[in-house]
Amino acid sequence: MKIARIRLKNSVETYGIVSEDGTKIITKEQIQEKTGVPIPPRIKEFLFGGWLEEVNSVGANLTFDLPLNEVDLLAPLPNPPKIICLAFNYYDHARDAGLTPSEEPVIFLKPRTALNSPHGNVISPSYVKRLDYEAEIAVIIGKQVKKVSEENSLDAVFGYMIFHDVSARDIQFRDKQFTRGKSIDTFAPCGPWITTRDEIQDPQKLRITTKVNGEIRQNSSSSNMVIPIRKIISSLSELITIEPGDIISTGTPAGVAMSMKEPRYLKHDDTVEITIEGLGTIRNRILFN
Structure with missing residues (x-):
C-alpha cells in the first residue's frame, strides 16, 4: 500500500491511499464514506494505530477516483520524532x-x-x-x-x-x-x-x-x-x-x-x-x- 499526505485544490490538507500504478488517490474522507471505517484525522494515527489492517479488510470497496496530478503532494510525515x-x-x-x-x-x-x-x-x-x-x-x-x-x-x-x-x-x-x-x-x-x-x-x-x-x-x-x-x-x-x-x-x-x-x-x-x-x-x- 502507498499512503500519501496531500493538499486539495481548496487548500484542505488530508491524506489517502494511492493506487497501485501511482496515478490516483482515495482520500481518508472517501474511504470513510465508502467503507464506514472511522478513519482518524491525522496521518500519524492512521499509520501507527492499526488502521491499515482495518482498511485492508474492506479494500475491495475502494475505488480511486482522484487523479494525483490534481492535488499537491506533501511530505508524508509532517512531524517525525527524529x-x-x-x-x-x-x-x-x-x-x-x-x-x-x-x-x-x-x-x-x-x-x-x-x-x-x-x-x-x-x-x-x-x-x-x-x-x-x-x-x-x-x-x-x-x-x-x-x-x-x-x-x-x-x-x-x-x-x-x-x-x-x-x-x-x-x-x-x-x-x-x-x-x-x-x-x-x-x-x-x-x-x-x-x-x-x-x-x-x-x-x-x-x-x-x-x-x-x-x-x-x-x-x-x-x-x-x-x-x-x-x-x-x-x-x-x-x-x-x-x-x-x-x-x-x-x-x-x-x-x-x-x-x-x-x-x-x-x-x-x-x-x-x-x-x-x-x-x-x-x-x-x-x-x-
Whole structure:
C-alpha cells in the first residue's frame, strides 16, 4: 500500500491511499464514506494505530477516483520524532571520498523543519556555492524498539520512501561536521508517499537513480550499502530508543557532485529528479535566494 499526505485544490490538507500504478488517490474522507471505517484525522494515527489492517479488510470497496496530478503532494510525515541520517554508508560513495567505511552507523540528525514536499522547491541561501544532491532510501519506523536484534529489526519497519539529503558542502567542510550544512529549511524533500514494507520484497535490492537536468548522476543499488537496513536499526537501537514515525535515511551511493574530478554543484534553476525502484519519483527545482 502507498499512503500519501496531500493538499486539495481548496487548500484542505488530508491524506489517502494511492493506487497501485501511482496515478490516483482515495482520500481518508472517501474511504470513510465508502467503507464506514472511522478513519482518524491525522496521518500519524492512521499509520501507527492499526488502521491499515482495518482498511485492508474492506479494500475491495475502494475505488480511486482522484487523479494525483490534481492535488499537491506533501511530505508524508509532517512531524517525525527524529530524522536520523547515515553518512558514507555505500561502498562506492566512501571509495570516491577516499574513506574506509565504518562497520557501525556514522550518523547525524536533521531537523523536521528541513522537510520538504516531493515536488517542492529547494531554496538555498545565496552564499552557498557548493550545493549537492544525495538520493537516499528512508525507513519509516512503525513501532518502538530498544536493543532489537538484527533478526527482528525489520519487524519495526512500517515502510519506505525517497529522501533527498540536500547538502551545502562549503558549510559542511568549514564546520567539519554535517548538521548545519544539511539542516537548512527545505533541505529534505521526501516522498512521494510511504510504501508499506510488504510491497518491498528486499530493501537491499532497489535501483537508485538521480538525474540533474535530465543527466544521470547517480545510478546504483541499495545492494551497495555497507551496513544493511536490518543492522542499521539494530545498531541504533542499542543507544537510541527508536519510535513510531522516526525517519532513518540510509545514506547515498556514488555520483554526488562533491566526488567528481571537476565537481558540478547545483545551480539556480536546476532540477533534481530521484527515482528509487518500488518507491516512486520525486523532483525538486533548485532556487537560491
